[in-house]
Amino acid sequence: MNKIETDVLIIGAGSGGLSVAAGASQMGAKVVLLEGHKMGGDCLNFGCVPSKALIATGKAAYGQQHAAQYGVADAPGDVDYAAAKDHVADVIAQIAPVDSQERFEGFGVHVIREYGRFISENEVQAGDAVIKARRIVIATGSSPLVPPIPGLEDVPYETNETLFDLRDKPEHLLIIGGGPIGMEMAQAHVRMGCKVTVIEGEKALGKDDPELAEVVLQTVRDEGVVIEEDALAAQVSGTAGAIKVEAKDGRVFKGSHLLMAVGRKSNTDKLDLEKARIKPSKTGIKVDDQLRTTNKKVYAIGDVAGGLQFTHVAGYHAGVIIRSMLFGLPSKAKTSHIPWATYTDPELAQVGLTEAQAKKKHGPALEVVRFHYNHNDRAIAERKTKGLIKVMVVKGRPVGASIVGYQAGELINLWALALANRMKMGQIAAMVAPYPTIGEINKRAAGAYFGPRLFESALVKRVVGFVQRYIP
Numbered sequence: 001m002n003k004i005e006t007d008v009l010i011i012g013a014g015s016g017g018l019s020v021a022a023g024a025s026q027m028g029a030k031v032v033l034l035e036g037h038k039m040g041g042d043c044l045n046f047g048c049v050p051s052k053a054l055i056a057t058g059k060a061a062y063g064q065q066h067a068a069q070y071g072v073a074d075a076p077g078d079v080d081y082a083a084a085k086d087h088v089a090d091v092i093a094q095i096a097p098v099d100s101q102e103r104f105e106g107f108g109v110h111v112i113r114e115y116g117r118f119i120s121e122n123e124v125q126a127g128d129a130v131i132k133a134r135r136i137v138i139a140t141g142s143s144p145l146v147p148p149i150p151g152l153e154d155v156p157y158e159t160n161e162t163l164f165d166l167r168d169k170p171e172h173l174l175i176i177g178g179g180p181i182g183m184e185m186a187q188a189h190v191r192m193g194c195k196v197t198v199i200e201g202e203k204a205l206g207k208d209d210p211e212l213a214e215v216v217l218q219t220v221r222d223e224g225v226v227i228e229e230d231a232l233a234a235q236v237s238g239t240a241g242a243i244k245v246e247a248k249d250g251r252v253f254k255g256s257h258l259l260m261a262v263g264r265k266s267n268t269d270k271l272d273l274e275k276a277r278i279k280p281s282k283t284g285i286k287v288d289d290q291l292r293t294t295n296k297k298v299y300a301i302g303d304v305a306g307g308l309q310f311t312h313v314a315g316y317h318a319g320v321i322i323r324s325m326l327f328g329l330p331s332k333a334k335t336s337h338i339p340w341a342t343y344t345d346p347e348l349a350q351v352g353l354t355e356a357q358a359k360k361k362h363g364p365a366l367e368v369v370r371f372h373y374n375h376n377d378r379a380i381a382e383r384k385t386k387g388l389i390k391v392m393v394v395k396g397r398p399v400g401a402s403i404v405g406y407q408a409g410e411l412i413n414l415w416a417l418a419l420a421n422r423m424k425m426g427q428i429a430a431m432v433a434p435y436p437t438i439g440e441i442n443k444r445a446a447g448a449y450f451g452p453r454l455f456e457s458a459l460v461k462r463v464v465g466f467v468q469r470y471i472p
């Protein structure tokens with residue numbers, strides 16, 4: 001038995017664990033990092049990176065097929081599915097060194113490639129090592145949720161952990177779940193020449209503003225994806241190449257392949273949490289607002305904490321706990337300023353309150369300003385005029401922003417900054433944006449807030465009239 005003592009032990013080398021390891025080790029703490037599977041976790045290997053690479057393939061194919069609008073001949077945009085997967089693997093390989101064992105060992109981190117499990121309140125066993133730590137961080141992420149739908153256990157299906165390795169192009173991909181994974185993969189696959197049917201139990205992209213989500217759903221439908229809503233998958237049958245999904249209301253869908261995209265399950269099974277007096281929650285591990293578990297020397301961050309499940313949230317959590325673990329300073333995790341984006345085309349992005357949430361919270365104090373992409377000159381030049389921004393404003397400050405359209409995921413950054421710093425609409429309006437940029441949409445949204453105050457105000461008109469008449 002190899003006994004190790006350390007300041008910080010991190011379980012899981014994904015987005016959250018690696019951020020803590022990099023920060024803590026470079027600030028002088030002794031750090032041990034455990035990883036049972038692949039360095040980089042879900043985001044690099046089975047999540048953000050491969051999905052965005054595959055979306056890029058779909059975009060390239062779509063671009064060829066829709067080039068004539070720019071005066072360039074259309075082309076078939078035929079996709080070699082296996083070659084697209086080579087592209088995905090190459091993108092992962094290019095980013096992998098940043099998350100590699102070698103890089104972290106270079107920071108002085110002791111990396112152990114084993115799964116860890118608690119054996120006491122401050123000790124974890126990993127292979128033949130027992131690590132005793134002053135503070136422990138659980139950053140074990142999540143896995144695809146596979147619900148007990150009758151028949152599913154006898155049918156071959158893909159998840160985000162297998163899809164990016166599939167090399168034979170699905171003729172007809174059935175996707176159960178119309179959340180971000182389902183919709184991003186649906187559009188990527190229809191653009192790569194597959195037939196696609198999305199089988200969604202409630203409302204597709206149901207966590208976003210429905211008016212804006214509808215712009216995405218209509219576009220994806222126009223591209224050929226069949227999206228069936230209120231279609232809770234209740235029975236699955238068939239064999240490889242011939243799969244049948246039956247919805248609760250009797251609708252039947254047939255396809256060659258099946259992708260399960262119905263949400264996530266926190267990775268706690270291997271941890272023996274009870275040995276460390278750590279309580280689970282409904283969605284993961286129970287944490288307080290400082291991300292401490294019921295054992296105050298143990299933190300849980302990222303997907304396993306069961307809140308918003310995004311890479312940037314795991315990174316943000318890392319910053320929050322580094323402050324408290326290394327410097328003993330109070331540090332709380334908030335969610336009101338966390339943005340997210342779904343990388344369909346058009347993209348869909350959100351930060352803070354949606355219109356419905358803001359109405360509920362602020363009632364008549366809420367003002368909603370809107371600006372449409374078709375008034376933005378750069379969007380017109382690029383032929384990307386579909387979309388709009390809505391900004392929810394209370395007493396001159398934005399409390400939420402929702403954007404659907406070209407580069408919405410980039411545009412939301414400014415509103416994430418505004419919400420994180422409680423900025424006023426006047427500060428956004430004061431920004432000079434270069435012309436012609438898509439980013440001008442943000443400034444125009446702020447302009448839409450001040451427009452009526454300036455152009456429809458009797459007082460402003462009186463003041464201007466007075467100055468023109470009486471001041472030389």
Ligand SMILES: Cc1cc2nc3c(=O)[nH]c(=O)nc-3n(C[C@H](O)[C@H](O)[C@H](O)COP(=O)(O)OP(=O)(O)OC[C@H]3O[C@@H](n4cnc5c(N)ncnc54)[C@H](O)[C@@H]3O)c2cc1C
Pocket residue numbers: 011012013014015016017034035036037038039040041042043044046047048049051114115116117139140141142160181267270271301302303304309310311312313314343
């Ligand atoms: C298809 C898909 C697309 C996505 N796209 C985006 C996106 O575009 N943008 C975005 O922000 N987010 C996206 N996400 C979400 C993002 O991947 C996760 O939120 C993020 O990876 C969570 O980071 P984490 O550190 O909590 O967990 P992970 O990155 O999953 O890391 C957890 C690590 O812990 C290891 N582990 C588990 N148990 C143990 C144990 N007992 N001992 C040792 N090691 C263990 C695992 O092997 C894993 O490597 C996507 C997810 C999916 C599935």
Ligand SMILES: NC(=O)c1ccc[n+]([C@@H]2O[C@H](COP(=O)([O-])OP(=O)(O)OC[C@H]3O[C@@H](n4cnc5c(N)ncnc54)[C@H](O)[C@@H]3O)[C@@H](O)[C@H]2O)c1
Pocket residue numbers: 147149176177178179180181182184199200201202203204205206231232233234261262263264308309310340341342343
């Ligand atoms: N762009 C991004 O940032 C991005 C992309 C992909 C994934 N992610 C992360 O991964 C998480 C998981 O994504 P997801 O799309 O798997 O989950 P999700 O929970 O967001 O969506 C799952 C969908 O499946 C539906 N569903 C559940 N059971 C069903 C059934 N039996 N039949 C039919 N439909 C059913 C739900 O109603 C829901 O709409 C996201 O919440 C997000 O945090 C982020």
